[in-house]
Amino acid sequence: MTEVGSARRRKEDARLITGRTQWTDNIQLPGMLYVAYLRSPMAHARIVRVDTGPARREPGVVAAFSGRDFAQEQGSLPCAWPVSEDVVIPDHPPMAVHEVRYVGEAVACVVATDRYKAADALAAIEIEYEELPAVLDMAEALTDTAPKVHEAGNRAFTWRFGNGDIDAAFRDAPVVVDRTYVQQRLIPSAMEPRAVVAATDGDAFTLYSATQIPHILRVMLALTTGIPEHRLRVIAPDVGGGFGSKLQVTAEEVLALLLARRLGRPVKWTESRSEGNMTVHHGRDQLQRISVAAERDGRLRGIKVDLLADMGAYLMLVTPGIPLLGAFMYNGIYKMDAYDFGCTGVFTTKMPTDAYRGAGRPEATYALERVMDELAAEVGLDPLELRRRNWIRHEEFPYTTIANLTYDSGNYEAATERATTLFGYDKLRAEQADRRERRDPVQLGIGVSTYTEMCGLAPSRVLGSLSYGAGGWEHASVRMLPTGKVEVVTGSSPHGQGHVTAWSQIVADALGVPFEDVSVMHGDTAVSPRGMDTYGSRSLAVGGVAVLQACDKVKEKARQVAAHLLEASPEDLEFAEGSFRVRGTGAGRSIQEIALAVFAAHDLPDGFEPALDADATFDPENFSYPHGTHLCAIEVDTETGQSRIRSYVAVDDVGKVVNPLIVEGQVHGGLAQGIAQALFEEAVYDADGNLLTTTMADYLMPTAADLPDFVTDRTETPATSNPLGVKGVGEAGTIASTPAVVNAIVDALRPHGVHDVRMPCTPERIWRTLAGVRGGAA
Amino acid sequence: MPRITVTVDGVTYEEEVEPRLLLVHLLRDRLGRTGTPIGCDTTNCGACTVMLDGRSAKSCSVLAVQADGCDVLTIEGLAADGRLHPLQTAFHEEHALQCGYCTPGMIMAALDLLKEDPDPSEEAVREGLEGNLCRCTGYCNIVRAVRRGAQAMSGREVSAS
Numbered sequence: 057m058t059e060v061g062s063a064r065r066r067k068e069d070a071r072l073i074t075g076r077t078q079w080t081d082n083i084q085l086p087g088m089l090y091v092a093y094l095r096s097p098m099a100h101a102r103i104v105r106v107d108t109g110p111a112r113r114e115p116g117v118v119a120a121f122s123g124r125d126f127a128q129e130q131g132s133l134p135c136a137w138p139v140s141e142d143v144v145i146p147d148h149p150p151m152a153v154h155e156v157r158y159v160g161e162a163v164a165c166v167v168a169t170d171r172y173k174a175a176d177a178l179a180a181i182e183i184e185y186e187e188l189p190a191v192l193d194m195a196e197a198l199t200d201t202a203p204k205v206h207e208a209g210n211r212a213f214t215w216r217f218g219n220g221d222i223d224a225a226f227r228d229a230p231v232v233v234d235r236t237y238v239q240q241r242l243i244p245s246a247m248e249p250r251a252v253v254a255a256t257d258g259d260a261f262t263l264y265s266a267t268q269i270p271h272i273l274r275v276m277l278a279l280t281t282g283i284p285e286h287r288l289r290v291i292a293p294d295v296g297g298g299f300g301s302k303l304q305v306t307a308e309e310v311l312a313l314l315l316a317r318r319l320g321r322p323v324k325w326t327e328s329r330s331e332g333n334m335t336v337h338h339g340r341d342q343l344q345r346i347s348v349a350a351e352r353d354g355r356l357r358g359i360k361v362d363l364l365a366d367m368g369a370y371l372m373l374v375t376p377g378i379p380l381l382g383a384f385m386y387n388g389i390y391k392m393d394a395y396d397f398g399c400t401g402v403f404t405t406k407m408p409t410d411a412y413r414g415a416g417r418p419e420a421t422y423a424l425e426r427v428m429d430e431l432a433a434e435v436g437l438d439p440l441e442l443r444r445r446n447w448i449r450h451e452e453f454p455y456t457t458i459a460n461l462t463y464d465s466g467n468y469e470a471a472t473e474r475a476t477t478l479f480g481y482d483k484l485r486a487e488q489a490d491r492r493e494r495r496d497p498v499q500l501g502i503g504v505s506t507y508t509e510m511c512g513l514a515p516s517r518v519l520g521s522l523s524y525g526a527g528g529w530e531h532a533s534v535r536m537l538p539t540g541k542v543e544v545v546t547g548s549s550p551h552g553q554g555h556v557t558a559w560s561q562i563v564a565d566a567l568g569v570p571f572e573d574v575s576v577m578h579g580d581t582a583v584s585p586r587g588m589d590t591y592g593s594r595s596l597a598v599g600g601v602a603v604l605q606a607c608d609k610v611k612e613k614a615r616q617v618a619a620h621l622l623e624a625s626p627e628d629l630e631f632a633e634g635s636f637r638v639r640g641t642g643a644g645r646s647i648q649e650i651a652l653a654v655f656a657a658h659d660l661p662d663g664f665e666p667a668l669d670a671d672a673t674f675d676p677e678n679f680s681y682p683h684g685t686h687l688c689a690i691e692v693d694t695e696t697g698q699s700r701i702r703s704y705v706a707v708d709d710v711g712k713v714v715n716p717l718i719v720e721g722q723v724h725g726g727l728a729q730g731i732a733q734a735l736f737e738e739a740v741y742d743a744d745g746n747l748l749t750t751t752m753a754d755y756l757m758p759t760a761a762d763l764p765d766f767v768t769d770r771t772e773t774p775a776t777s778n779p780l781g782v783k784g785v786g787e788a789g790t791i792a793s794t795p796a797v798v799n800a801i802v803d804a805l806r807p808h809g810v811h812d813v814r815m816p817c818t819p820e821r822i823w824r825t826l827a828g829v830r831g832g833a834a
Numbered sequence: 835m836p837r838i839t840v841t842v843d844g845v846t847y848e849e850e851v852e853p854r855l856l857l858v859h860l861l862r863d864r865l866g867r868t869g870t871p872i873g874c875d876t877t878n879c880g881a882c883t884v885m886l887d888g889r890s891a892k893s894c895s896v897l898a899v900q901a902d903g904c905d906v907l908t909i910e911g912l913a914a915d916g917r918l919h920p921l922q923t924a925f926h927e928e929h930a931l932q933c934g935y936c937t938p939g940m941i942m943a944a945l946d947l948l949k950e951d952p953d954p955s956e957e958a959v960r961e962g963l964e965g966n967l968c969r970c971t972g973y974c975n976i977v978r979a980v981r982r983g984a985q986a987m988s989g990r991e992v993s994a995s
Binding site: 249 | 852854855859863866867868869870871872873874875878879908909910912913918922927929931932933934935936938941956959961964966967968969970971973974975
């Protein structure tokens with residue numbers, strides 16, 4: 057193995073650094089029309105009347121429609137995760153017909169010859185609403201007198217899970233810490249706005265979309281629109297980031313197909329950022345009550361969790377499943393006797409929530425790692441010492457947790473040891489003590505986060521047991537061409553992760569071919585017919601393994617041919633550096649020679665089909681459990697509330713590493729998003745349900761100037777659940793970093809009597825929190 | 835409709851445009867120069883940054899008519915004679931892009947930054963790129979790439995990364 061593990065520069069970059077890209081919005085088709093949507097300005101209203109006639113008379117307008125015009129064919133946007141028996145999945149028309157339930161919901165559209173004319177004509181649509189009361193707060197939504205978002209009420213589902221005797225764990229517990237945390241609503245903010253192009257020849261349809269999930273989208277669109285699956289091709293061209301936000305079946309995708317069918321011309325829709333902030337599904341938005349029972353020495357007895365999860369106005373593709381992905385993670389890396397989890401999904405008149413980087417696990421890890429720091433303060437232990445007393449020791453793996461997951465491997469001691477060394481933990485603690493002693497107005501806080509997470513979604517049987525609508529396998533095809541070059545088709549669908557480079561490295565090692573001789577195809581259901589796409593840090597741990605397994609099959613086929621040509625027994629051949637050799641002799645054939653021989657088919661073993669290719673589908677037996685220790689040092693000015701990250705150390709264990717450059721990049725980006733939740737970002741609605749953070753001027757994504765340089769390192773404990781030994785890395789940084797940062801801020805302020813600061817911990821929030829505990833007017 | 839003359843990546847175009855047409859839409863929809871993407875509608879993200887007569891400009895906040903008589907350089911015109919610009923090479927070498935959507939704007943903004951400060955500190959790069967958002971990289975490698983590109987452009991020894 058020489059390629060796997062090396063910091064190969066990416067094959068993807070050549071196009072991206074020269075502008076030879078193919079974003080969906082770049083696509084121009086002959087006769088193409090542009091779509092613009094009229095969206096509800098009200099959080100909750102009945103649609104009394106819509107007249108699109110005046111819009112149709114505007115210049116350049118080809119057609120204009122309201123929801124009523126598509127009521128018979130638009131179906132309902134799908135929810136593929138009916139989590140419980142009691143789940144309520146309301147009808148969700150792509151364009152509202154009778155009622156709107158969040159600001160931004162589409163009510164009508166214009167189709168015109170250019171994007172400006174389409175946008176202009178929206179103003180000519182006449183629409184009359186009868187306003188209904190908005191309901192924004194989850195607790196209020198669950199009261200008997202609350203306005204109903206849907207006829208069936210505001211409770212979307214309840215879901216419980218537990219193990220061990222939780223009452224016994226809490227009965228007579230020497231220490232109980234009970235906290236409530238707010239997971240604020242976030243806007244995923246991929247840099248490429250959503251865009252979709254649909255075309256039809258009257259029978260077959262092609263849909264281009266900025267999506268993470270071309271394969272899932274094809275199935276769901278076929279089921280939603282009635283277009284037969286075999287007449288629908290979905291293409292994800294270059295996709296500019298996703299972070300979960302493009303793991304969706306959207307109204308605009310469904311309607312693009314219906315408009316193309318109705319008008320017989322290709323249509324394109326590209327959202328503006330302001331439109332996207334309102335209507336790309338949001339993330340997080342949970343209210344978390346977490347109680348922990350412990351011994352006086354800090355050893356955990358049990359944890360109880362009670363969640364309210366804001367669904368928004370509808371259940372979208374996996375909306376209700378997001379909190380469940382956290383349900384198995386509130387115990388983290390720790391041992392305990394009992395665990396109890398309950399969750400209520402709540403409808404409100406806001407944009408639906410759904411997957412956002414980490415999806416459930418960041419929320420769980422945040423509450424757990426925050427409460428561990430509170431417990432450490434309560435029992436008078438250093439936060440790292442408390443964790444040491446509770447974590448699973450490296451010799452205890454594989455370990456079945458109280459949440460019934462079996463962690464295959466890990467070494468929390470090693471990652472923590474490395475992190476504390478890089479961080480200079482003891483020295484920073486000494487500086488902190490000194491500043492506390494001096495009553496320095498600028499206090500130093502140290503935040504700890506020792507996390508694990510379940511990713512590499514997912515064993516199909518487990519998904520089935522959780523009522524998810526599909527499996528968790530991934531598919532790959534590997535084919536050797538006559539000239540010895542290799543084509544790989546992957547069902548995984550990248551949007552920045554570097555699959556082409558990483559898969560080339562895996563194939564180069566497995567088949568002994570040059571890295572440059574491998575090309576990787578993806579993201580087009582006509583090219584890559586089978587796949588489960590990209591999310592949940594699954595690409596390498598599931599899709600990469602499928603690639604390896606397909607290579608192994610190709611190699612075994614080649615071995616048969618080599619044996620035949622060399623007149624040897626297959627068992628007597630050894631394979632190294634791309635050649636089969638007969639043990640003990642110099643005679644050999646390169647795999648490229650075999651590829652040509654198979655193509656010629658002049659002299660093959662009896663019954664051998666002349667094709668040197670193979671398919672493989674990998675269904676993982678277990679999740680993947682990356683882990684690590686993150687340490688954050690923050691200076692907080694107690695007079696102004698201003699905070700500054702002084703250093704951030706992340707030591708992650710993602711098992712074997714295929715490309716350290718890509719892994720480091722994933723960690724960097726993950727850290728930025730987790731830190732963004734801690735310090736900067738929040739989707740804010742006003743009391744009437746208007747989104748206030750519709751632009752990037754209002755929704756504060758961090759810039760380069762807002763973030764520090766990160767110190768990253770790794771320990772390497774191979775996964776035992778897949779032959780590559782790899783674990784997922786895409787979400788780990790986001791999961792770990794949010795609690796590390798907030799723990800640091802609270803640690804800085806704890807001598808002032810502060811036990812929590814609500815996220816995002818802006819200077820104003822910090823200042824108000826301090827003013828509150830000082831009893832001053834805030 | 836106003837008639838404008840604009841040079842884009844070395845090619846001169848004469849176009850009749852609506853007065854309200856944005857430069858970025860002229861580039862993308864009319865001239866087919868789709869290498870410059872659009873990331874927002876409030877000039878915050880910087881994805882659409884181009885060089886307008888030698889200074890960086892967010893092409894979503896410039897009207898096409900304002901570019902009349904101007905020379906526009908986009909990411910597509912940056913490589914010369916088939917050779918990548920040192921900043922492009924540096925972005926590749928330092929893994930300073932993932933999805934790549936912000937990259938054209940980031941590189942053009944960095945080009946302008948380096949005109950003013952050919953040897954910027956880490957802090958100067960971070961401050962200088964404040965008008966360009968990236969959601970993938972956490973910026974560490976972008977900062978490294980800009981400093982590496984700066985070294986290459988000034989012919990100084992490139993330190994091992």
